[in-house]
Amino acid sequence: MKVTELLTLPALAGMNLIAGETGINREVYTVNMMDAPDIIHFLKPNELLVTTAYHVKDKPHLLSTLVEAMANQGCAALGIKTGRFLTEIPEAVLFLANELSLPIINLPHELSLGEIINHTLRGILDQRAAELTFAMETHKQFTDLIMRGKGIEKLLDHLSDMIGYRIQLIDQYLKPLSRPVSTTGIIPIIKKMREAGFRFQKTKASSFSFTSLSNQQTYTIFPIYMDEKKFGYLTIAGEIKSSDNLVTLTIEQATNVISFALMKEHALKQHDRNIQNDFFLQFLDGNFSSQEEIINRAKEFSLHNEQAYICAVGKIDGPESTKSYTQLQRRADTIYQFLKDELQLLPNPIHLFTKGKKCILLYEVNEVSVDVLQYVETSLKSLQMITANQFNCTISFGVSTRSPSFLQTKNSYKEANDSLLEGGLARKTEYIQSFRTKDIMELLRIIPEEDLKNFYLFALQGFSKIVTEEEQTLLQTLSVYLETHCQISETAKRLFVHRNTVVYRLEKCEELLGKSLKDPETTLQIRLAIRIKSLLDR
Numbered sequence: 001m002k003v004t005e006l007l008t009l010p011a012l013a014g015m016n017l018i019a020g021e022t023g024i025n026r027e028v029y030t031v032n033m034m035d036a037p038d039i040i041h042f043l044k045p046n047e048l049l050v051t052t053a054y055h056v057k058d059k060p061h062l063l064s065t066l067v068e069a070m071a072n073q074g075c076a077a078l079g080i081k082t083g084r085f086l087t088e089i090p091e092a093v094l095f096l097a098n099e100l101s102l103p104i105i106n107l108p109h110e111l112s113l114g115e116i117i118n119h120t121l122r123g124i125l126d127q128r129a130a131e132l133t134f135a136m137e138t139h140k141q142f143t144d145l146i147m148r149g150k151g152i153e154k155l156l157d158h159l160s161d162m163i164g165y166r167i168q169l170i171d172q173y174l175k176p177l178s179r180p181v182s183t184t185g186i187i188p189i190i191k192k193m194r195e196a197g198f199r200f201q202k203t204k205a206s207s208f209s210f211t212s213l214s215n216q217q218t219y220t221i222f223p224i225y226m227d228e229k230k231f232g233y234l235t236i237a238g239e240i241k242s243s244d245n246l247v248t249l250t251i252e253q254a255t256n257v258i259s260f261a262l263m264k265e266h267a268l269k270q271h272d273r274n275i276q277n278d279f280f281l282q283f284l285d286g287n288f289s290s291q292e293e294i295i296n297r298a299k300e301f302s303l304h305n306e307q308a309y310i311c312a313v314g315k316i317d318g319p320e321s322t323k324s325y326t327q328l329q330r331r332a333d334t335i336y337q338f339l340k341d342e343l344q345l346l347p348n349p350i351h352l353f354t355k356g357k358k359c360i361l362l363y364e365v366n367e368v369s370v371d372v373l374q375y376v377e378t379s380l381k382s383l384q385m386i387t388a389n390q391f392n393c394t395i396s397f398g399v400s401t402r403s404p405s406f407l408q409t410k411n412s413y414k415e416a417n418d419s420l421l422e423g424g425l426a427r428k429t430e431y432i433q434s435f436r437t438k439d440i441m442e443l444l445r446i447i448p449e450e451d452l453k454n455f456y457l458f459a460l461q462g463f464s465k466i467v468t469e470e471e472q473t474l475l476q477t478l479s480v481y482l483e484t485h486c487q488i489s490e491t492a493k494r495l496f497v498h499r500n501t502v503v504y505r506l507e508k509c510e511e512l513l514g515k516s517l518k519d520p521e522t523t524l525q526i527r528l529a530i531r532i533k534s535l536l537d538r
Contacts, residue, residue, distance in 0.1 A: 001028055001127045002243070003077050003103050006048070011119040014108030019094040020077070023101035025243060028076040028124065031117045040066065045074035048120060050113050053086035060086060063093040071100035079105040079116065135249045138162075142257040152261055153178060159254045163247050165238035169224075169258070172231050173338065173390060177262075186219055186235045206252065209239055224255050226263045234258065273340070276301045280353045280360070284410055291407055303351065303362070303406050310376055311400040311412035312361040313420045314383075316393055317429040332357045335391055339383055346379065360416075362409060365402060380432050394430035396423055401435055440528075444535055452532045459529035462512030474512070477505040479530050482523055 004024040007015055017024065027046050032039075034051035043049070049070065056062045070078060078097075082088060089104065097104045107116060145155045152169065156178050160167045169178040174187055174194075189212050211218045220240040224232045234255055240247055279297060288294045295305045316332055323331075336359045340352040343361070351362040363379075365372050380397045387395045398420030400412035415435040423433035444452065457464075463471050477495060481502070484490040488506075492499045506517060515522045 001124055002026065003028060003048075003105075005127070006077075006120060006123065007105070009119060009123045011123070012108070012111070012116065014110070015079070016106050018089070018104050018106050019097035020101055020103035021098070023077070023103045026076045026101075026103065027243065028120070030124075031120045033113050033117060037062075040069045043070060043073045043075055046076050047073075048076045048079060050079040050107060050116055052081045052084055052113065057085040060090050061092070063089065064096050067093060067097050067100065067102055067104070071102045075102070077103035077105055079107045081107045081109065081113075083109065131245055131249055134246060135253055138250050139253040139257065142254050146257060146261050152258055155254065155257065155261075159251070162250055163236070163238075163240075165236045165240075167237075168235045170233050170235060172233075175341070177232060185215070185217075186237070189214065189219075207240065207242075207248070222251055222255050224259050224262070226259060226266060230266065232262070277353050281355060284355070284413060286410075294407060298406050301351070302349070305406045307406060308365050308367070309403045309406065309409050309412060310363040310365050310372075311403065311409055311416040312363070312376065312380060312397045313413065313416040314359045314361065314380075314395050314397045315357060315420060315424075316387075316395050318393060328357060331391075332359075335387060335393075335395070338390065339387070342383065342386060348375070350379070358417075358420075360413060361397075367402075377432055384430055384432075388430075396420065396429060396431045397433070398423060399432060399434045440531060444528075444532060449536070452536060456529045456532045456536070459525040460513070460533075462514060466512070474505055474509055475530065475533075477502060478509050478517075478526060481506060481517075482527050482530075486517070486523075 002024065003026050006012065006028055007017060007024075028048045029046035030044065031048045031050065032042070032044070034049055034055065037055040039049070053060075053063075056066075067078065080086065080089065094104065107113075111119075141158070142155055145158060146152070156167050156169060167178070168176060168186055170176050170187060174190055176187065192214075207220055207222045209218060209220045217237060218239040220236045220238065222234040222236070224234055226232070234251070236251070240251065242248065279301060282288065283294055283298075288297070298305065316335065333354070336352065336354050339359065343350045343352055349364045351364075353360040353362075361380075363376055365376075376399060380399070384395055384397075387393060398416045398418065400415035400419070403409045403412040419433040419435045423431045460475075463474065466474075477491065480494050481488070481491045484494065488499055488502050492502045495502065510517055513522070513526075517523060517526075
């Protein structure tokens with residue numbers, strides 16, 4: 001208890017303050033008796049020292065040394081029985097006590113030092129018991145609010161009324177967790193502090209305070225912990241001093257209840273997200289028996305088949321060998337969970353799923369237009385910027401073409417994933433790669449070289465019977481003939497030869513192939529074989 005509260009205890013009636021009045025708010029944690037002249041070596045902070053002054057009766061000036069030592073040690077007060085061994089306390093001692101704000105109390109004669117110690121400790125214990133009872137009652141009030149479904153908002157309103165200060169609950173990313181009505185203006189202040197280089201670090205301290213120079217407002221912050229990674233802040237627009245025991249106890253009980261409420265809320269949300277994510281992964285893997293089942297189950301998660309979508313697949317950039325698989329997965333989960341919360345703030349619905357270390361975004365769109373594509377790109381750039389600012393890393397995306405229905409988003413996912421891989425092969429970072437349809441040469445590059453050689457030899461097997469020079473001439477004529485849509489005159493014009501020469505060469509080709517060039521299957525094989533030859537020659 002405080003020294004001023006100690007002086008009001010009925011059992012200690014007769015005690016009066018004779019010096020150090022400005023220190024009456026010092027806290028008394030324990031009591032000690034001066035039974036030896038070397039007590040200075042055994043002094044403790046917040047200790048009340050009582051004495052009969054027997055050891056200094058012949059040297060009262062030694063009291064100045066004792067008072068100075070007690071002030072330096074942070075003791076609570078000095079209680080002296082005057083009139084027994086020490087007639088009066090020297091003026092110099094009283095002056096020093098006033099100067100050092102160390103209370104000196106005149107103890108009553110009718111009480112022994114033992115009784116004074118017992119009554120003081122009993123008073124401290126009674127007050128602590130009352131505070132604990134108050135804490136339990138307060139905790140019960142807050143818990144009842146949550147259990148009755150009133151929610152965290154109601155709890156914060158109740159707490160604000162109890163302590164007389166405005167309150168704002170924010171998460172570790174400085175996003176409000178309580179409604180804007182309760183805002184105290186602290187979020188923009190903290191953001192400015194961050195821009196200036198100040199960092200709010202997760203701390204184990206019960207609370208800390210700071211004053212904003214912009215509005216001359218003092219704020220007190222009480223950290224709230226949900227787990228090792230997730231935490232938040234209960235911000236109070238006012239200074240809560242550590243000496244305000246009841247107010248501090250009230251706030252601490254509220255933070256405990258809020259912490260458990262947030263943990264419960266987070267667990268329920270995570271459970272729902274896991275179910276939704278599992279459905280989408282099952283859909284991608286083709287584990288449903290019918291399209292009707294997919295459409296019906298998708299409706300449970302507000303995914304409608306008649307809705308058009310654009311898919312984006314994202315992956316965090318950087319080498320993966322420096323961290324364990326568990327570390328990488330936890331980091332990815334944290335980032336994607338944060339991005340999912342950010343997407344909920346946007347006006348148009350965007351669904352986010354995770355697959356391993358990748359995230360999948362489904363944008364609901366109406367039609368393909370410049371505005372729609374610009375919106376998708378702008379939102380992805382915004383996510384890239386937020387990721388860089390909050391987590392000091394970059395993220396890249398691959399974007400698909402428009403899918404006219406949910407059932408076709410499986411193809412959109414493949415397009416977006418291929419686009420992401422394409423950008424990765426170019427060793428780019430923080431990129432947004434849109435899908436583009438592969439031309440015939442890109443498709444051929446996907447096929448193994450041995451298979452390409454076999455197809456080429458099969459399609460043009462008759463050409464192996466002639467010399468290389470003649471083979472080149474015939475193949476060139478055949479290629480131009482097919483490119484000009486089988487126009488003999490146009491072929492002759494491009495090759496700078498007579499029309500009859502073209503006819504002769506084409507007849508020679510039919511003879512070698514053993515097939516007619518009027519057969520569309522034959523011409524298709526030849527065109528592919530010629531493309532394969534140019535690819536192999538490279």
